[in-house]
Amino acid sequence: xxxxxxxxxxxxxxxxxxxxxxxxxxxxxxxxxxxxxxxxxxxxxxxxxxxxxxxxxxxxxxxxxxxxxxxxxxxxxxxxxxxxxxxxxxxxxxxxxxxxxxxxxxxxxxxxx
Amino acid sequence: xxxxxxxxxxxxxxxxxxxxxxxxxxxxxxxxxxxxxxxxxxxxxxxxxxxxxxxxxxxxxxxxxxxxxxxxxxxxxxxxxxxxxxxxxxxxxxxxxxxxxxxxxxxxxx
Numbered sequence: 244x245x246x247x248x249x250x251x252x253x254x255x256x257x258x259x260x261x262x263x264x265x266x267x268x269x270x271x272x273x274x275x276x277x278x279x280x281x282x283x284x285x286x287x288x289x290x291x292x293x294x295x296x297x298x299x300x301x302x303x304x305x306x307x308x309x310x311x312x313x314x315x316x317x318x319x320x321x322x323x324x325x326x327x328x329x330x331x332x333x334x335x336x337x338x339x340x341x342x343x344x345x346x347x348x349x350x351x352x353x354x355x356x
Numbered sequence: 357x358x359x360x361x362x363x364x365x366x367x368x369x370x371x372x373x374x375x376x377x378x379x380x381x382x383x384x385x386x387x388x389x390x391x392x393x394x395x396x397x398x399x400x401x402x403x404x405x406x407x408x409x410x411x412x413x414x415x416x417x418x419x420x421x422x423x424x425x426x427x428x429x430x431x432x433x434x435x436x437x438x439x440x441x442x443x444x445x446x447x448x449x450x451x452x453x454x455x456x457x458x459x460x461x462x463x464x465x466x
Binding site for chain 2 (some may be wrong): 247274276278283284285286288291293299334336338341343344345346347348349350
């Protein structure tokens with residue numbers, strides 16, 4: 244079956260512009276996660292959706308970052324007024340309810356000029 | 357705050373050598389996972405360990421969970437160029453969230 248997909252694969256934007264990153268999780272996976280990975284580093288948790296529960300936004304670094312999820316499907320991560328320090332790979336992962344194994348998409352590489 | 361520290365941060369070795377990567381924390385985890393990430397891709401699960409002292413083997417890779425469930429190690433025997441990648445440990449604390457380690461970047465030269 245299809246894995247987690249993300250789009251776009253690469254995004255170059257100018258400082259101050261808004262960007263939207265999309266994630267399509269594996270069908271049937273109720274949990275969806277967003278992470279940020281700076282060059283050569285580990286994963287920084289951003290936000291977590293589980294079914295219809297209120298999302299865990301504890302990892303969002305500022306109010307410029309927000310995310311939405313439509314039911315148990317597509318999620319969009321929005322970064323407003325992008326800054327150069329937002330440049331990173333943004334990874335999305337999904338998992339089945341009650342399991343800890345996460346399945347990752349290939350990521351979106353964001354470059355803010 | 358990074359709860360899981362990995363060492364070494366970088367490792368560059370020749371094909372055939374052995375290596376060990378460490379994942380340490382002051383916190384207790386319900387389970388611990390190891391992922392490998394190759395360039396341009398997302399991390400892929402290698403193994404999950406759930407019992408203190410547990411040892412799991414995956415071909416040339418041996419994973420151990422510490423007795424106190426605060427640390428873990430990954431040992432690779434006779435490393436091959438295909439082992440090259442970023443190795444990430446990730447701990448779980450009875451929630452659905454994983455706490456990822458700082459990562460170890462391994463380069464194996466032929």
